[in-house]
Amino acid sequence: MSPVNTRVRTPTENPAISNHTSLPKHGVVGVLRLGSVGEAVVKIVAANLQEILQLPVDILPARQTPEFAFSDQRKQYHAALILKKLAESRRPHPRILALVSVDLFIPILTHVFGEAQIGGRAAVVSLHRLKQKEEGGGVSLDTFYERAAKVALHEVAHTFDLVHCKQPECIMRLSSGPGDLDELPLFFCEYCEAFLEESYRRYGIQKLPDWSQ
Numbered sequence: 001m002s003p004v005n006t007r008v009r010t011p012t013e014n015p016a017i018s019n020h021t022s023l024p025k026h027g028v029v030g031v032l033r034l035g036s037v038g039e040a041v042v043k044i045v046a047a048n049l050q051e052i053l054q055l056p057v058d059i060l061p062a063r064q065t066p067e068f069a070f071s072d073q074r075k076q077y078h079a080a081l082i083l084k085k086l087a088e089s090r091r092p093h094p095r096i097l098a099l100v101s102v103d104l105f106i107p108i109l110t111h112v113f114g115e116a117q118i119g120g121r122a123a124v125v126s127l128h129r130l131k132q133k134e135e136g137g138g139v140s141l142d143t144f145y146e147r148a149a150k151v152a153l154h155e156v157a158h159t160f161d162l163v164h165c166k167q168p169e170c171i172m173r174l175s176s177g178p179g180d181l182d183e184l185p186l187f188f189c190e191y192c193e194a195f196l197e198e199s200y201r202r203y204g205i206q207k208l209p210d211w212s213q
């Protein structure tokens with residue numbers, strides 16, 4: 001589980017995403033979009049999670065924008081309320097990741113790219129700020145997809161108890177802006193990778209075979 005580069009993976013490169021007939025009926029991670037989120041980014045995020053986490057990932061039917069989490073005061077959506085709702089999902093998946101296009105916040109921060117329950121079930125990623133350059137203007141579609149995959153990987157890893165990491169070459173490093181995010185690799189450092197393996201064992205989670213071998 002050591003991808004050699006940080007190139008974002010596309011769904012067609014991954015045979016298991018649409019065809020895991022020999023695997024259990026449902027994946028470990030269910031990815032769903034809430035509101036107006038493009039289908040392509042959902043597929044790319046799912047394919048990257050599946051390959052890098054080595055877990056079966058399912059794309060779940062889209063749902064509406066989580067209006068219940070909208071704050072009139074902040075004009076943003078409260079990430080923790082979305083997580084709470086996701087955690088109550090009746091889906092069989094042990095982990096649920098939602099992608100939203102609205103801006104997310106938690107009370108102590110102006111905004112967040114994503115939020116997750118540490119060692120819990122739910123994670124959410126906002127695509128809202130990932131399309132923009134810090135200095136203004138938009139980024140290329142490739143950069144946008146790569147950022148989305150990175151935030152998703154980081155947040156889902158939190159649900160497996162991973163915390164922030166100080167290693168320079170690690171997706172679990174804390175990033176404060178989208179530019180920071182572009183510096184991060186799309187993989188874990190060896191410590192976080194070992195921690196993740198241990199976490200899978202603890203949660204009784206079976207990994208997929210490594211396609212790259």
Ligand SMILES: [Zn+2]
Nearest residue numbers: 154158164174
């Ligand atoms: Zn984090």
Ligand SMILES: [Zn+2]
Nearest residue numbers: 165170189192
């Ligand atoms: Zn690390």
